[in-house]
Amino acid sequence: MADLKDNINDASIARLAAAVSRVHPAFPAAGFAAAAATGLAPLALKQRVSVVAGALAAHLPQPFPQAGRVLRETVAATPLDMWSxxxxxxxxxxxxxxxxDDALDTLSALTSHATAEFAIRPYLAAHPEHTLRRLHVWAEDPDQHLRRLASEGSRPRLPWASRVPLLADPQVTIPLLDRLHDDPEPYVRRSVANHLNDITKDHPDTALATARRWAATGGGAAWVVRHALRSLVKQGHPEALELLGYDHGADVAVTGLTVTPGTLPIGGQVTIAFTLTAGAGARAAVDYVVHHAGARGPRAPKVFKLTTADLAPGVPREITRRHTFQHVSVRRLHPGPHRIDIQVNGRVLAGASITLLDGE
Structure with missing residues (x-):
């Protein structure tokens, strides 16, 4: 599989150069392309983006308001893909x-071609009131890309993005989310859910109060609330579970848990199997929790979504899931004992241990 960074390449640079040249014939396309492509090969994705941006700075007309106008005219005349x-x-x-003003106008024109969620962050830091006013305008815009930008660009924990101290206070952005939580576009609602999920990690009570208000409105807000509370549900937070219709103390039992094989190499797969039974009817959110061994002792547990089930009284439900122990970009595995727990409505009801061996 190609690395994402390889999408910033000679072809993406050429597309951008050609598009700018169509509206601004004086643009030195060949010089820009040569400068933008120089030294890209060893660079990571965001470093490549920065190099091409620096080449734009050296070749677009100045001062910035003129350059911004050229970029706005460029995307109005020629649609660009994300990488260009x-x-x-x-x-x-x-x-x-x-x-x-010129910069925010330009970002509003660019965001439907490549999201401006990262680029808006410096403006929230340097011009907070000015930029927040613009976000509120965008939250009412007919363009779904601008409505999403109002939510996504102001997320307190936006991945890959710089942190903005202003956004640590959830009251800054909840009025924005209130405008968007029942947006007609799933694209926008997913951003709102992710934004509120960010807030749950630092201000769970505020996030829950907001979720309760939205849940009462019905419509598309129901999905947003469920997705927004996923981190609290994985933590077994009783109020979050209750809001979604799960009883933290439900009479549910896990029996017959097996995790096989009990010993396997890194890269291998286990099968998790067990029976779920409720003494009375219950709605169950079922997860499994992996406690990974670390280089210096056990790591923080990782919760994986397994299933949700409406359990009839006394009727057993067989559940099976395969889990592969492999390295991922954010987590390198280590040999040693690993424990797998079964969590139902936030309570750990059973567990088993396996041993992971070095080598794949």
Missing amino acids: AWPATEYVAVHGLGHP
Whole structure:
């Protein structure tokens, strides 16, 4: 599988150069392309984006308001894919801060081609009130990309993005989310759910109060609430579970748990099997929790979603899941004992241990 960074390449640079040249014939396309492509090979994705953005800064007309106008006219005339347009948003993030109105106008034009969620962060830091006013305008815009940007760009824990101290206070962005939680577009609602999930990690009580308000409205908010509370559900938070219709203390039992094989190499797979039975009818959120061995002792447990089930009284439900123990980009595995627990409605009801061996 190709690495994402390889999408920032000679072809993506050429597409951007050609698009700018169509609206601004004086743009030195060949010089820009040569500068943008120089030294890309060893660089990571965001480093490549920065190099191309720097080449834009060296070749677009100046001052920034003129460059911003050229970029707006470019995307109005020629649709760009994400890989061609992303460096343009990065250029605005770095070089437009002295001209917030022109910069925000430019980001609003670019975001439907390559999301400006990263590029908006410096403006929230440097021009907070000005930028928040613009986000509220975008939250009412007919363009779903702008509505999503209002939520996604202001997420307190947006992955890959710089942290903005202003956004640590959830009251700054909840009024935005209130406008968007029942948006007609799933694309926007997913961002709202992820934003509220961010808030649950630092301000769970505020997030739960907001979720309760939204849940009472019905419509598309029901999915948003369920997705937004996923981290609290995995933690077994009783109030989050109750809001979603799960009883933390439900009479549910796990029996016959097996995790096989009991010993396997890194890269191997286990089969988790057990029986779930409720003494009375119950709605069950079923997860399994893996306690990984670390280089210096056990790591924090990782919760994996297994299933949800409506259990009839006394009727057993057989559940099976396979889990592969393999390295991923954010977690390298280590040999040693690993424990797998079965968690139902936030309570651990059974567990078993396996041994992971070095080598794949």
